[in-house]
Amino acid sequence: MEKRSIETIELEMAVLVRRLTSLTTYKKIGNLDRAAYLLLHQIAFNNGTAGVKMLSDEFQLDISTVSRQAAALENKGYIIRVPDPVDGRAYTLQITELGGEILDENRQMRQEIMGKLLVNWSDEEGDSFGELLRKFNATFLEED
Amino acid sequence: MEKRSIETIELEMAVLVRRLTSLTTYKKIGNLDRAAYLLLHQIAFNNGTAGVKMLSDEFQLDISTVSRQAAALENKGYIIRVPDPVDGRAYTLQITELGGEILDENRQMRQEIMGKLLVNWSDEEGDSFGELLRKFNATFLEED
DNA sequence: AGTATATACTTGTATTATACAAGTGGAAAG
DNA sequence: CTTTCCACTTGTATAATACAAGTATATACT
Numbered sequence: 001m002e003k004r005s006i007e008t009i010e011l012e013m014a015v016l017v018r019r020l021t022s023l024t025t026y027k028k029i030g031n032l033d034r035a036a037y038l039l040l041h042q043i044a045f046n047n048g049t050a051g052v053k054m055l056s057d058e059f060q061l062d063i064s065t066v067s068r069q070a071a072a073l074e075n076k077g078y079i080i081r082v083p084d085p086v087d088g089r090a091y092t093l094q095i096t097e098l099g100g101e102i103l104d105e106n107r108q109m110r111q112e113i114m115g116k117l118l119v120n121w122s123d124e125e126g127d128s129f130g131e132l133l134r135k136f137n138a139t140f141l142e143e144d
Numbered sequence: 145m146e147k148r149s150i151e152t153i154e155l156e157m158a159v160l161v162r163r164l165t166s167l168t169t170y171k172k173i174g175n176l177d178r179a180a181y182l183l184l185h186q187i188a189f190n191n192g193t194a195g196v197k198m199l200s201d202e203f204q205l206d207i208s209t210v211s212r213q214a215a216a217l218e219n220k221g222y223i224i225r226v227p228d229p230v231d232g233r234a235y236t237l238q239i240t241e242l243g244g245e246i247l248d249e250n251r252q253m254r255q256e257i258m259g260k261l262l263v264n265w266s267d268e269e270g271d272s273f274g275e276l277l278r279k280f281n282a283t284f285l286e287e288d
Numbered sequence: 289a290g291t292a293t294a295t296a297c298t299t300g301t302a303t304t305a306t307a308c309a310a311g312t313g314g315a316a317a318g
Numbered sequence: 319c320t321t322t323c324c325a326c327t328t329g330t331a332t333a334a335t336a337c338a339a340g341t342a343t344a345t346a347c348t
Contacts (some may be wrong), residue, residue, distance in 0.1 A: 001262050001270040008274035010251070010258040012281055014182050017164045019284045020157060021335090022204045035305070038158050053325055060166045062307055067327060069305090088314050089325040107154070114154045117283050118145050126145040129276040130152030132269065137156055139261050140163045165306090179334070197296055206336055211298060213334090233296040233343045 029113070030106045031076075037110070039069050040095065040103045043079055048094040051084070055093070078102055173257070174250045175220075181254070183213050184239065184247050187223055192238040195228070199237070222246055 024034040032040065042055055050058075056066040070093055073079045078099030084090035095103070118126060168178040176184065186199055194202075200210040214237055217223045222243030228234035239247070262270060 001259070001265050002267050005267070005270035005274045006255050006259045006262060009262070009270065009277060010255045011185070012274065012277035013164060013258070014168075014178060014185070014254070015281045016277060017161060017168070017178065018182055018203055018205075019281060020161045021165075023284075024158075024161070033304085034158060034161065038162055041155070041158070051325075052327095059162055061162075061305095063326070064308080064328080065306055067325095071327085084325095087325080089312095090314095091326080110158075111150050111154045114157070115145070115150050117280075118150060118153070120283075121145050121279075123146050123149070125276065125279075126149035126153065128272060129280065130149045130156065132273040132276065133153060133156035133160060135265075135269075136261075136273065137159045137163060139264075140167075177333085195296075196298095205334095207297070208299080208337080209335055211296095215298085228296095231296080231344075233341095235297080 023113075029109050031102055032106045035069055036073060037103075037106055039066070040073060040078060040099060041107075043073075043093045044095045044100065044103055048082070048092055051090050051092055053090075073099070167257075173253050175246055176250045179213055180217060181247075181250055183210070184217060184222060184243060185251075187217075187237045188239045188244065188247055192226070192236055195234050195236050197234075217243070 028034075029037070038059070039055065042058060043050060046054070052063055052066050052070055055061075055070075056063040059066065070079065070081070073093075074081060077096060079093050079095050081091040082094055084092060121129075172178075173181070182203070183199065186202060187194060190198070196207055196210050196214055199205075199214075200207040203210065214223065214225070217237075218225060221240060223237050223239050225235040226238055228236060265273075
């Protein structure tokens with residue numbers, strides 16, 4: 001990789017976080033803020049097999065942070081905590097029907113926003129950008 | 145742009161913010177946290193022509209937020225506030241020599257981190273990713 | 289000219305997402 | 319059967335943010 005590319009990526013990443021943060025953090029989209037959205041997505045993705053510990057590992061967040069976020073989701077009725085039958089300390093988090101609806105609704109809203117931003121992009125650019133983002137995110141995981 | 149690309153980008157963006165936030169927000173790199181780094185960069189970039197208002201517009205942050213961040217930078221001696229000669233309410237923010245050194249030092253550290261993450265990427269991927277990020281960030285600005 | 293409104297900035301206060309530390313109760317290992 | 323480890327919760331502190339109120343200057347409108 002050329003130095004120039006690294007310079008560009010480094011700077012644009014810093015800018016991007018700023019933009020995305022102001023887009024999604026202090027203005028929650030629908031019923032879910034960014035953290036709750038991601039957590040709910042991941043709980044749905046893992047489909048009842050993930051507990052607080054596993055999710056905090058996946059997101060590289062402190063377990064206490066995820067514990068609180070999960071409690072918030074449970075309060076709203078979007079997930080339930082199911083005691084692990086073999087390990088009395090652990091729970092698995094399962095998305096409820098309501099949680100699934102909320103997640104879909106939110107995902108759709110976010111996709112609409114993204115779609116509007118990308119309205120003038122070509123198919124090739126969009127495809128390429130998506131794949132590179134996916135690869136970049138995957139790269140983080142390898143590092144830890 | 146195809147629906148599938150939008151779906152991918154939407155999800156990967158959410159994940160990316162999580163990753164970058166945990167990388168840069170609660171663990172400041174060197175002497176500067178992410179907000180301070182970006183602000184200092186932008187002050188250097190605008191080279192003594194930007195005030196708090198202009199910067200808060202550029203970052204889509206509340207003016208009070210930028211005011212505090214600028215005050216923090218000033219306290220550390222990284223910038224100085226120069227009264228605008230024609231408008232008694234306004235200041236322009238100028239980077240000091242020390243500020244410039246700190247910025248360079250920080251930028252280099254960040255580039256090293258980014259370089260390590262991207263170590264296995266090809267020149268083409270890196271180039272393409274950088275350009276797409278730049279384009280994406282530019283897209284945000286058009287929208288406002 | 290004088291008053292009303294708008295603007296650039298600062299400061300006060302509240303919220304939110306996070307980390308770290310301490311506590312609880314169960315699991316695993318010696 | 320005791321010690322250590324682990325999953326999770328709860329207490330507390332911090333940082334970045336927004337919103338609201340305040341100050342001083344600038345601009346616009348009689």
